[in-house]
Amino acid sequence: MKDLFLKQSILRRAGRVSALALALGLSAGCVVTQGPGAGAAPPAGAGPDASASGGSEPARTNLLKASDFDDNKSLPWNTSFTAPGAGSAEVKKGAYCVTVTNKGSNNWDAQFRHREMVIQKGHSYTLQYKAWASSPTKARPKVGMSGPPYEEYWSDTVILGTEPKTFSGKFTMGKADDATAELAFHIGGAMASAKEPFEVCIDDIRLDDPQFKAAAPVTESAAPKVAVNQVGYLPGAIKIASVNSAATAPVAWELLDASGKPVAHGQTKVFGKDGASGDHVHLVDFTAVKAPGQGYVLKVGEEKSFPFDIGTGLYQKLKYDALAYFYHNRSGIEIKMPFAGKPELARPAGHLSDKSTRCLKDSGCDYALDASRGWYDAGDHGKYVVNGGISVWTLLNWYERTKHLGASSADFADGKLNIPEGKNGVPDILDEARWELEFLMGMQVPEGKPLAGMVHHKMHDESWTGVGLAPHEDKLARFLHKPSTAATLNVAATGAQCARIWKTVDAAFSAKCLKAAERAWAAAKQNPALYAPPGGDKGGGPYDDTDVKDEFYWAAAELFVTTGKPEYKKFLQDSPLNARFPTEVEGGAASMNWRVTDALGQISMAIVPGHVDAAWQKEIRGRIAKAADQYLxxxxxxxxxxxxxxxxxGKYDWGSNSGLLNNMLVVALAHDFTKQPKYLDGVVLGMDYILGRNPLGQSYVTGYGDKPLENPHHRFWAHQANSKYPKAPPGAVSGGPNSSLQDPYAQSAGLKGCVPQRCFVDNIEAWSLNEITINWNAPFAWVTGFLDEKAKP
Structure with missing residues (x-):
């Protein structure tokens, strides 16, 4: 998950352009008329339109889905700025206008574009549009690939004045069909002769293909007003549906089985106005229905829900799919069959050059480290210690929780996950976690070097890569960034966690982990204020953190749980963080995230027996239960x-679903500690929201539900952007609604002013809404495993 401040200033597409590849045909770019409205293109339409000559010319099909902007909508047009390029866009008086506040260095550093169209070999195309600027400047329209190698099929350079002019061009496609082509206007770098800030506007734009055979339009149905968990409900747990209804009095409901026969009925409970969704809500409680079955439908008045199941096996596969996310996103290893699940998800090993990763210029080191393992952080190919830390901790915490409190350890034993290390005598969940632990410890500064024992904060590409790029296709240089205290304490914490877990599994690896952890602790004590710089790094997020008291607490807790040494116990007892379990993180109701981690240490002390005395452990468990009560x-x-x-x-933040998942983890632990049913019900309610019981009727998980997540932001799972890449496998969870709408696609999606739970769109370009990450899938795997365990009789 990238830092919010960074993502306001970067984009997910570097915009690299290959050598010009014009198809043979007419080069465009002539001005055909001048002045507003003179000789404008025919009105835009979704299908073929007859010419004004009574049919003497062939019908023309406009490929563009937004052409005249008279409805104040611009999608799929949106901007793309490569740092330092910057700007914004909006529809003004029926025109699409882009304001450039920093033109950047390259033509493509400031651009706007239209995707979601096909350009076909042998077809002839006509482009026509009106354009103007606030001050005279140039623009470079081009039709070409939307991803690497950004081959072009046509381009032109035009001079824009302050009055609208109509431009046109023609070309014939000489290359193979491109099902994910783009029409882009580059207005940065050398194109920008105007002084910033300046504005470029377009209107009445058409890209016509008379040979195009349009498929029947697919109209997305509205979300059902009766929102349910689209996967289903556990027989013995709470069953709630939410209904968007303006009725002020209760409404009759029926639960229908797969044959349409009513099996239960009742009256809704009027909740009223819901601030987070903007809906007037009724609630249906059908907890009393316990009979397993498939294809249930809840009918409220004349409205019906999506079908759903009631059964004990709802999460048996989902928990494994959630964990498979980590294998798919491994760095430095071939992702192959049968472990990939489907052939199209297989790929060669990515970033093998990470075996010798050198330091970024001016980062103060003269060596290379083996950073080839680990998981790619999110949709990009960066690897970050502080995000890897909480992610691997969560998987290892699940292992410890099942060992000491649960009943499902066997579900994660050797041979249970579909990974290459199966049948090696080690629980598979530990094998997967070890891949990340090796990376984390590999980022530690070697002995004899300045800051020995400290840990490099991150490593990533020198600049942002584009969507539609497999890891092995990424040829950009990658560098280590400066060590930080936060990263060092992440290794101290997870290294200590590793040491106690592997002690009976692999004594040598356990010793290696403990040595790395104690070296990191000592180094952090000597360098307590080395912070990652804030702001927009090229090619990676900063993950900056200038308050590391919580990381010190977390590391001391893990080291104490592992070693029992008095120095760690004293540190904990002297810390003001030891007096409470956090329930508010960065303005939201939460206990932890990658930046705030002291709760992780308390959770480990609450679970693992041994060095934490019974009274202290009981006190911490009580705090966790009180936090769970707040979430309920x-x-x-x-x-x-x-x-x-x-x-x-009054907002939802970036990755709102991750906050929910971590809260569910806390509530699940409260159930483990107290056995009170209300806490199990709380976890169920959270999963209901994730899997469709929300105002959008959206399952935020790929492959699950009637309206599953389809297009998460990811470089390789990029089928929406480029059909040669695969769709995401099942089990990836989206960050979900985000009120701040930091990416250009979200800003163009008509979501301005959205109520929090409606601030979402399922599109690969919407990276501030639809990103997927290791630190979101980790708690998702944790809570799905918990629910599957509790589903068993």
């Missing part, structure tokens, strides 16, 4: 019964 109280006030509240500003 939030759900009671929410129409869609989710366990996250709006921030003090």
């Amino acid at each position: 109280a939030i759900a009671d006030k929410e129409g869609y019964r989710t366990l996250i509240a709006r921030t003090h500003e």
Whole structure:
């Protein structure tokens, strides 16, 4: 998950352009008329349109889905700025206008583009549009690939004045069909003769192909007003549906089985106005229905839900799919069959050059480290210690929780996951976690070097790569960045966790982990204020953190749980963080994220027996239960019964679903400690929201539900952007609604002013809404494993 401040200033597409590859045909670019409206193109339409000559010319098909902007909508047009390029866009008086505040160095550093169209070999195309600028400047329109190697099929350079002019051009496609082509206007770098800030506007734009055979339009149906968990409900747990209904009095409901026969009925409970969704909500409680079955439908008045199941096996496969996310996103190893699941998801090993990763210029080191293992952080190919830390901790915590408190260790034993290390005598969940641990420890500064024992904060490409790029196709240089105290303490914490877990599994690896952990602790004590710089790094997020008291607490807790040494116990007892379990993180109701980690240490002390005395452990468990009560109280006030509240500003933050998942983890632990059913119900309510019981009727998980997540932001799982790449496998969870709408696609999607739970669109370009990451899938795997365990009789 990238830092919010960074993502306001970067984009997910580097915009590299290959040598010009014009198809043979007419080069465009002539001005055909001048002045507003004179000789404008025919009105835009979705299908073929007859010419004004009574049919003497062939019908023409406009490939563009937004042409005249008279409805104040611009999608799929959106901007793309490569740092330092910067700007924004909006529809003004029926025209699409882009403001450039920094033109950048390259023509493509400031651009706007239209995707979602096919350009076909042998077809002839006509482009016509009106354009103007606030001050005279140039623009470079081009039709070409939307991803690497960015081959072009046509381009032109035009001079824009302050009055609208109509431009046109023609070309014939000489290359193979491109099902994910783009029409882009480059207006940065050398194109920008105007002084910033300046504005470029277009209107009445058409790209016509008279030979194009349009497929029947697919109209997305509206979300059902009766929102349910689209996967289903556990027989013995709470069963709640939320209904978007303006009725002020209760409404009759029926639960229908697969044959349409009513099996239960009742009256809704009027909740009323729900601030997080903007809906007037009713609730249906059908907890009393326990009979397993498939294809149930809830009918409320004349409205019906998506079909769903009631059964004990709902999460048996999902928990494994959630964990498979980590194998798919491994660095430095071939992803191959049968472990990939489907042939199209297989790929060669990525970034083998990471075996000798050198330091970034001016980062103060003269060596190379083996950083070839680990998991890619999110949609990009960066690897970050502080995000890897909480992610691997969560998987290892699940292992410890099942060992000491649970009943499902066997489900994660050797041979249970579909990974290459199966049948090696080690629980598969540990094999997967070890891949990341090797990376984390590999980032430690060697002995004899400045800052020995400290840990490099991150490593990633020198600049951002484009969507539609497999790891092995990424040829950019990659570098180590400076060590940080936060990263060092992440290794101290996870290394200690590793040492106690592997002690009876692999004594040598356990010793290696403990040595790395204690070296890191000592180094961090000597360098307590080395912070990652804030701001927009090219090619990677900063993951900056200038308050590391919580990381010190977390590391001391893990080291104490592992070693029992008095120095770590004293550090904990002297810390002010030892007096409470956090329930508010960065303005939101949460206990932890990658930046705030002291709760992780308390959770380990609450679970693992041994060095933490019984009274202290009981006190911590009580704090966790009280935190869980706060999250349950939030759900009671929410129409869609989710366990996250709006921030003090009334918003949802980036990765809102991850906050929910971590809260569910806390509530699940409260159930483990107390056995009270209300906590199991709380975890169920959270999963209901994730899997469709929300105002959008959206399952935020790929491959699950009637309206599953389809297009998460990811470089390799990029089928929407480029059909040669695969769709995402099942089990990846989206970050979900985000009120701040930091990416250009979201800003163009008509979401301005959206109520929090409606601030979402399922599109690969919407990286501030639809990103997927290791630190979101880790708690998702944790809670799906928990629910599957509790589903068993």
